[in-house]
Amino acid sequence: MKLTHINENGDAHMVDVGEKDITRREAQAQAVVTMQPETLRMILSDRTKKGDVLGCARIAGIMAAKRTAELIPMCHAIPIDNVTVDIEPQNDTQLRIVVTARCTWKTGIEMEALTAASTAALTIYDMCKAVDRGMHIDEIYLLHKSGGKSGEFRREEALPGSPIR
Amino acid sequence: MKLTHINENGDAHMVDVGEKDITRREAQAQAVVTMQPETLRMILSDRTKKGDVLGCARIAGIMAAKRTAELIPMCHAIPIDNVTVDIEPQNDTQLRIVVTARCTWKTGIEMEALTAASTAALTIYDMCKAVDRGMHIDEIYLLHKSGGKSGEFRREEALPGSPIR
Amino acid sequence: MKLTHINENGDAHMVDVGEKDITRREAQAQAVVTMQPETLRMILSDRTKKGDVLGCARIAGIMAAKRTAELIPMCHAIPIDNVTVDIEPQNDTQLRIVVTARCTWKTGIEMEALTAASTAALTIYDMCKAVDRGMHIDEIYLLHKSGGKSGEFRREEALPGSPIR
Amino acid sequence: MKLTHINENGDAHMVDVGEKDITRREAQAQAVVTMQPETLRMILSDRTKKGDVLGCARIAGIMAAKRTAELIPMCHAIPIDNVTVDIEPQNDTQLRIVVTARCTWKTGIEMEALTAASTAALTIYDMCKAVDRGMHIDEIYLLHKSGGKSGEFRREEALPGSPIR
Amino acid sequence: MKLTHINENGDAHMVDVGEKDITRREAQAQAVVTMQPETLRMILSDRTKKGDVLGCARIAGIMAAKRTAELIPMCHAIPIDNVTVDIEPQNDTQLRIVVTARCTWKTGIEMEALTAASTAALTIYDMCKAVDRGMHIDEIYLLHKSGGKSGEFRREEALPGSPIR
Amino acid sequence: MKLTHINENGDAHMVDVGEKDITRREAQAQAVVTMQPETLRMILSDRTKKGDVLGCARIAGIMAAKRTAELIPMCHAIPIDNVTVDIEPQNDTQLRIVVTARCTWKTGIEMEALTAASTAALTIYDMCKAVDRGMHIDEIYLLHKSGGKSGEFRREEALPGSPIR
Numbered sequence: 001m002k003l004t005h006i007n008e009n010g011d012a013h014m015v016d017v018g019e020k021d022i023t024r025r026e027a028q029a030q031a032v033v034t035m036q037p038e039t040l041r042m043i044l045s046d047r048t049k050k051g052d053v054l055g056c057a058r059i060a061g062i063m064a065a066k067r068t069a070e071l072i073p074m075c076h077a078i079p080i081d082n083v084t085v086d087i088e089p090q091n092d093t094q095l096r097i098v099v100t101a102r103c104t105w106k107t108g109i110e111m112e113a114l115t116a117a118s119t120a121a122l123t124i125y126d127m128c129k130a131v132d133r134g135m136h137i138d139e140i141y142l143l144h145k146s147g148g149k150s151g152e153f154r155r156e157e158a159l160p161g162s163p164i165r
Numbered sequence: 166m167k168l169t170h171i172n173e174n175g176d177a178h179m180v181d182v183g184e185k186d187i188t189r190r191e192a193q194a195q196a197v198v199t200m201q202p203e204t205l206r207m208i209l210s211d212r213t214k215k216g217d218v219l220g221c222a223r224i225a226g227i228m229a230a231k232r233t234a235e236l237i238p239m240c241h242a243i244p245i246d247n248v249t250v251d252i253e254p255q256n257d258t259q260l261r262i263v264v265t266a267r268c269t270w271k272t273g274i275e276m277e278a279l280t281a282a283s284t285a286a287l288t289i290y291d292m293c294k295a296v297d298r299g300m301h302i303d304e305i306y307l308l309h310k311s312g313g314k315s316g317e318f319r320r321e322e323a324l325p326g327s328p329i330r
Numbered sequence: 331m332k333l334t335h336i337n338e339n340g341d342a343h344m345v346d347v348g349e350k351d352i353t354r355r356e357a358q359a360q361a362v363v364t365m366q367p368e369t370l371r372m373i374l375s376d377r378t379k380k381g382d383v384l385g386c387a388r389i390a391g392i393m394a395a396k397r398t399a400e401l402i403p404m405c406h407a408i409p410i411d412n413v414t415v416d417i418e419p420q421n422d423t424q425l426r427i428v429v430t431a432r433c434t435w436k437t438g439i440e441m442e443a444l445t446a447a448s449t450a451a452l453t454i455y456d457m458c459k460a461v462d463r464g465m466h467i468d469e470i471y472l473l474h475k476s477g478g479k480s481g482e483f484r485r486e487e488a489l490p491g492s493p494i495r
Numbered sequence: 496m497k498l499t500h501i502n503e504n505g506d507a508h509m510v511d512v513g514e515k516d517i518t519r520r521e522a523q524a525q526a527v528v529t530m531q532p533e534t535l536r537m538i539l540s541d542r543t544k545k546g547d548v549l550g551c552a553r554i555a556g557i558m559a560a561k562r563t564a565e566l567i568p569m570c571h572a573i574p575i576d577n578v579t580v581d582i583e584p585q586n587d588t589q590l591r592i593v594v595t596a597r598c599t600w601k602t603g604i605e606m607e608a609l610t611a612a613s614t615a616a617l618t619i620y621d622m623c624k625a626v627d628r629g630m631h632i633d634e635i636y637l638l639h640k641s642g643g644k645s646g647e648f649r650r651e652e653a654l655p656g657s658p659i660r
Numbered sequence: 661m662k663l664t665h666i667n668e669n670g671d672a673h674m675v676d677v678g679e680k681d682i683t684r685r686e687a688q689a690q691a692v693v694t695m696q697p698e699t700l701r702m703i704l705s706d707r708t709k710k711g712d713v714l715g716c717a718r719i720a721g722i723m724a725a726k727r728t729a730e731l732i733p734m735c736h737a738i739p740i741d742n743v744t745v746d747i748e749p750q751n752d753t754q755l756r757i758v759v760t761a762r763c764t765w766k767t768g769i770e771m772e773a774l775t776a777a778s779t780a781a782l783t784i785y786d787m788c789k790a791v792d793r794g795m796h797i798d799e800i801y802l803l804h805k806s807g808g809k810s811g812e813f814r815r816e817e818a819l820p821g822s823p824i825r
Numbered sequence: 826m827k828l829t830h831i832n833e834n835g836d837a838h839m840v841d842v843g844e845k846d847i848t849r850r851e852a853q854a855q856a857v858v859t860m861q862p863e864t865l866r867m868i869l870s871d872r873t874k875k876g877d878v879l880g881c882a883r884i885a886g887i888m889a890a891k892r893t894a895e896l897i898p899m900c901h902a903i904p905i906d907n908v909t910v911d912i913e914p915q916n917d918t919q920l921r922i923v924v925t926a927r928c929t930w931k932t933g934i935e936m937e938a939l940t941a942a943s944t945a946a947l948t949i950y951d952m953c954k955a956v957d958r959g960m961h962i963d964e965i966y967l968l969h970k971s972g973g974k975s976g977e978f979r980r981e982e983a984l985p986g987s988p989i990r
Contacts, residue, residue: 003207003218005292007744012217012292012715014722018684018741018764024513042168052177053168055385055507059568060238062509063393066564066572069726071232071284072291073225073719077726077739079572081513081601084502104513106741110298111291118283118302119236126237126276127170127177133275133307133318137283141301142294153298172414177385179392183354183411183434189843220715220837224898227839228723231894231902234396238389242396242409244902246843246931249832269843271411333537333548335622337909342547342622342880344887348849348906348929372498382507383498390568397566399891401614402621403555403884407891407904436906440628441621448613448632449566456567456606457500457507463605463637463648467613471631472624483628519678550672550880554733557674558888561729561737574737576678576766579667599678663867663878665952672877672952702828712837713828720898731892731944732951733885770958771951778943778962779896786897786936787830787837793935793967793978797943801961802954813958 005074014074020106024081025147028100029113031121032139037092039132043124044089053127054087057097061085061120065101065112072115078105080112085120097121098143108148114140170239179239185271189246190312194278196262196286197255197304204297205258208289218292219252222262226250226285230266230277237280243270245277250285262286263308273313279305335404344404350436354411355477359443361427361451362420362469369462370423373454383457384417387427391415391450395431395442402445408435410442415450427451428473438478444470500569509569515601519576520642523595524608526616527634532587534627538619539584548622549582552592556580556615560596560607567610573600575607580615592616593638603643609635665734674734680766684741685807688760689773691781692799697752699792703784704749713787714747717757721745721780725761725772732775738765740772745780757781758803768808774800830899839899845931849906850972853925854938856946857964862917864957868949869914878952879912882922886910886945890926890937897940903930905937910945922946923968933973939965 007013043053062083069077081102090096097120101113121137128135145153172178208218227248234242246267255261262285266278286302293300310318337343373383392413399407411432420426427450431443451467458465475483502508538548557578564572576597585591592615596608616632623630640648667673703713722743729737741762750756757780761773781797788795805813832838868878887908894902906927915921922945926938946962953960970978 002296003293004295005221006217010217011718011746012221012722013744014740014742016742016762018762052171052175052385055382056170056177056238056389058506059386059389060236062507063565063568064236067236070723071225071229071236072288073221073723074288075291076741077572077737079574079600079739080509081571082509082511084508086506102511102513105739110294111287114287114290118287118305121305122276122279122283123237123239125279126240128168129275129307130169130315131167133310134320136304136306138303138305139301140283140286140303140305142298145298150295155299176388176416177392178414179410179412181412181432183432217715220712221719223836223838224716224719227837228895228898235393238393241411242407242902244409244904244930245839246901247839247841249838251836267841267843270409332626333623334625335551336547340547341883341911342551342887343909344905344907346907346927348927382501382505386500386507386568390566394566400888401555401559401562401566402618403551403888404618405621406906407902409904435904440624441617444617444620448617448635451635452606452609452613453567453569455609456570458498459605459637460499460645461497463640464650466634466636468633468635469631470613470616470633470635472628475628480625485629547880550877551884553671554881554884557672558730558733572737574739574765575674576736577674577676579673581671597676597678662956663953664955665881666877670877672881712831712835716830716837716898720896724896727896731885731889731896732948733881734948735951770954771947774947774950778947778965781965782936782939782943783897783899785939786900788828789935789967790829790975791827793970794980796964796966798963798965799961800943800946800963800965802958805958810955815959 012074017076017106022104022106023147024104025108026102027108027110027113027145028143029117030143031097031117031137033095033121033124033135033137034093035135036132039128040089040093053124057087057120057123058085060123061099061116064119065116068112068115072111075111076107078103078107078109083116085116108145110142110145177239182241182271187269187271188312189269190273191267192273192275192278192310193265193308194282195308196282196302198260198286198289198300198302199258200300201297202257204293205254218289221292222252222285222288223250225288226264226281229284230281233277233280237276240276241272243268243272243274248281250281273310275307275310342404347406347436352434352436353477354434355438356432357438357440357443357475358430358473359447360473361447361467363425363451363454363465363467364423365465366462367422369458370419383454387417387450387453388415390453391429391446394449395446398442398445402441405441406437408433408437408439413446415446438475440472440475507569512571512601517599517601518642519599520603521597522603522605522608522640523638524612525638526592526612526632528590528616528619528630528632529588530630531627534623535584535588548619551622552582552615552618553580555618556594556611559614560611563607563610567606570606571602573598573602578611580611603640605637605640672734677736677766682764682766683807684764685768686762687768687770687773687805688803689777690803691757691777691797693755693781693784693795693797694753695795696792699788700749700753713784717747717780717783718745720783721759721776724779725776728772728775732771735771736767738763738767738769743776745776768805770802770805837899842901842931847929847931848972849929850933851927852933852935852938852970853968854942855968856922856942856962858920858946858949858960858962859918860960861957864953865914865918878949881952882912882945882948883910885948886924886941889944890941893937893940897936900936901932903928903932903934908941910941933970935967935970
């Protein structure tokens with residue numbers, strides 16, 4: 001087992017995807033934002049009106065997905081088929097962001113889904129930080145991927161040290 | 166109490182920082198990446214040689230800090246004085262990323278610190294995902310901020326639902 | 331009278347703003363999107379629910395303002411104090427976008443306001459083009475500016491050939 | 496009839512283009528910049544020499560086309576085959592910009608053509624604004640598109656409220 | 661013989677690549693950075709420890725390759741298969757950067773290789789300039805390209821005025 | 826003597842410029858492009874007409890200067906006062922690019938001048954490569970800088986191994 005992004009000299013490099021098949025690929029990733037109950041009430045009551053915190057977070061996530069390869073050094077730019085960002089309250093202190101991204105290309109779209117989830121979460125933090133600086137973001141991970149040579153992955157159980165309940 | 170990024174019509178907007186004082190400001194934020202023990206051993210043994218996973222993550226974090234305002238819709242572009250990204254193992258399954266960012270400007274630098282921490286964590290995920298797709302990122306939060314009208318913030322205790330131990 | 335962005339050799343260049351005073355500056359610009367009445371009804375009924383066409387256009391305008399200097403070759407990057415994007419129906423076929431942008435800097439913020447108005451208009455076009463390819467965008471101009479050596483400008487009357495009513 | 500960029504929940508999303516055919520597509524869009532006769536004379540006399548206002552606007556348009564998906568939130572990044580930007584005087588107060596863009600891909604290239612036309616127009620404004628702040632930009636619309644499932648579109652006549660003569 | 665990026669009117673334009681075949685293409689380019697012997701010793705001794713000057717330059721080169729089409733006005737954005745950046749000392753005052761880039765697309769990848777080499781060289785300059793402002797960068801050229809209609813190119817001998825030894 | 830961008834742990838970092846004085850700073854840098862005499866004749870005859878190769882290179886240089894901090898990992902984003910790019914033939918095979926950049930800020934503007942010179946040179950290569958793949962770029966260095974604590978630098982003589990005549 002070796003790290004594919006480190007070559008024989010120990011240097012970071014981009015993996016060559018030239019020989020890989022173009023297949024339909026999908027990835028689903030999530031993030032959870034935890035806040036004070038009052039903060040979540042403000043976001044959701046706003047949502048009833050115009051939804052700008054969650055609407056803004058969704059748009060930020062979609063736009064970040066398109067710029068993943070600019071942010072993650074060894075990541076290939078890939079043509080995205082689509083991205084959806086869903087945000088739902090989990091309980092009275094948590095919002096869960098679920099991103100689904102698809103491409104038809106030579107390499108997977110996990111990093112785009114994770115980057116979108118993370119950026120949507122940071123956007124919620126930014127828009128609410130003046131009222132709740134203690135918010136935190138957790139449980140950013142891949143839920144599912146399909147397509148490509150490495151095949152299907154579906155998250156089953158938590159790793160050691162995981163905050164997943 | 167109201168959300169500063171939502172105006173009287175419920176629309177997202179950028180807060181006007183024109184009247185704010187230019188002061189020295191600092192923010193410190195963190196993220197934790199959890200992985201299999203074998204994955205962490207590979208990263209650290211590589212580090213002994215040339216450190217490219219952690220070196221790459223540090224550089225990705227610094228570069229992302231400079232692009233925060235492009236990613237977070239309502240965030241102001243600010244001139245950054247400096248950013249440092251420190252990454253240390255916490256135990257045999259976790260790496261902790263601590264980012265310190267400083268500016269001398271009209272608005273704070275929290276989002277830059279959080280964006281750097283989150284992007285450094287995503288870069289570690291990207292470089293190791295071929296060997297460990299179950300990695301997860303948690304505990305992204307502000308550790309400390311100083312400067313500006315809202316004064317000093319230092320994280321003391323966990324919020325409800327927090328995975329912080 | 332000469333073009334300030336063309337030097338003595340006829341070459342495009344950036345004007346030197348090094349000696350200019352740092353003052354509070356404001357610019358207000360607009361754009362008008364014309365469409366079929368049915369298209370406007372769909373946007374506005376959607377707005378009653380969650381406002382995503384107009385919300386998305388507002389966010390796109392704000393984000394584009396921050397990237398003006400990347401798009402307009404001879405434009406200086408300036409630290410923006412704030413940007414607001416207001417979008418209102420004018421009649422049963424037109425939406426009017428009004429952008430107000432402010433900075434405290436050595437050069438004006440007109441281009442940011444105009445770029446935001448134009449990008450918000452293009453976003454409305456993009457989101458509705460599948461139902462109305464004949465939409466058009468007009469009346470992109472500066473409404474008002476203040477601050478800086480060239481002083482105040484307020485649009486009074488239409489130029490020859492202007493579609494302004 | 497419904498807006499394709501708004502999903503069943505009323506949220507903005509990117510349309511999935513994964514199943515669409517890869518075909519040769521073309522779009523042609525325009526913009527008109529209106530100014531004082533003296534301003535147009537200065538631009539054109541400069542053109543006789545080195546053409547930097549129009550040359551700069553053409554280059555800005557081409558470069559903006561390549562960044563359309565970064566600016567327009569729900570727009571897919573597409574590999575552009577080529578872009579041409581033609582700028583010609585229409586009379587003694589107006590310049591007309593016509594952009595032709597082509598791709599061989601799953602989705603159309605209208606937004607790239609419109610973004611190029613709009614950015615070229617804004618660049619002309621920027622380079623001449625010191626001598627003519629009253630310039631305005633109008634008649635940004637699609638002239639023609641071909642390729643793809645929605646087939647050919649050719650603009651025939653003006654919509655209600657249109658400034659097209 | 662004519663310049664392909666200048667059309668019949670003398671205007672810069674993007675060449676239309678719509679009819680070109682998708683083939684595997686490779687380009688290799690280089691740059692040489694010359695410095696004081698003491699500067700090179702510091703870089704290399706650092707390398708023995710953690711390699712951050714060269715590691716940072718390699719990452720900067722790879723990331724710049726992905727953004728070539730944003731920097732070079734008439735360059736097409738292409739999906740990169742991979743990029744590698746190798747940096748080796750040539751003697752006691754020179755580092756040589758060799759970049760190999762590959763794509764499977766309609767147009768070549770030379771500009772990506774050259775942009776990566778040039779950006780890696782500038783990064784070395786940036787990180788060492790405080791101790792050696794006289795450093796210079798030379799011998800940026802294409803070493804080899806293959807694939808596409810123009811076929812194979814391999815650099816054989818120096819042109820007039822060339823500093824190549 | 827130590828490398829300022831490498832901290833006590835050997836990690837790359839951004840230097841803290843928070844305590845530095847805001848002063849007027851200038852940097853001048855150059856690059857030389859060598860080509861076949863026939864290539865240079867084509868560029869210059871084109872220039873007599875509309876100057877698009879050199880005009881395009883000048884604009885690319887100015888736009889690249891504004892994005893230096895996105896390309897060079899440890900470089901601070903600085904507000905640029907102005908950039909000029911002059912390109913003149915040196916003899917029958919060489920074009921010399923001289924960039925002058927100015928800012929009024931806490932850190933110098935050398936990297937912006939060097940990045941502009943390098944990008945202008947790459948743009949000339951790109952636009953002429955179809956007729957002359959053997960072109961090369963050399964002699965990228967700082968000519969002069971002033972302002973800031975490190976004071977004035979003026980290039981006097983060549984370093985060992987330098988191609989400077």
